[in-house]
Amino acid sequence: MPAVGARPVELVQQCDIDGVGVDPVEIHIDRAMAAVEAAGLADRVTFHRGVMHDLAYEGGHFDFVWCRDVVKQVDDLDGTSTELVRVMKPGGRLLAYTTITTELLDDRDPEMIRRHLGTSTATSIDPIWRQRSGGQAW
């Protein structure tokens, strides 16, 4: 589970699960913890500083691994894939995906992406899309 924004809170609330998040950036962990505490979920969600290719969990630990918009940032993609599979229980589920934007998007696509994935040009790591958005989310 990621350690950014409201998504850990949404996952825990909507799926009625307990969870842990891993992120190498301290301020992301602090913000995620603040969101979790504000939602009254501190007894169900914890965060650890770390990286996905070296997780401090025993093998076969998790029922579900959720990873959004992170794999494009990792240095060691093979190690990350191996590690995510290692920590899952046999028969566990892994959802890892990354959103991208290209010139092929037409006028209707930004709204669809924002609605389903919560992604916005204003928060894109791609400076071209941030510039095009003029600082405004879709």
Ligand SMILES: C[S@@+](CC[C@H](N)C(=O)[O-])C[C@H]1O[C@@H](n2cnc3c(N)ncnc32)[C@H](O)[C@@H]1O
């Ligand atoms: C675009 S954010 C996505 C956050 C979250 N998954 C979401 O959907 O809201 C990317 C996050 O990946 C984290 N990150 C970067 N490299 C990482 C790594 N090797 N292992 C784990 N997280 C990493 C960043 O610190 C950042 O918090």
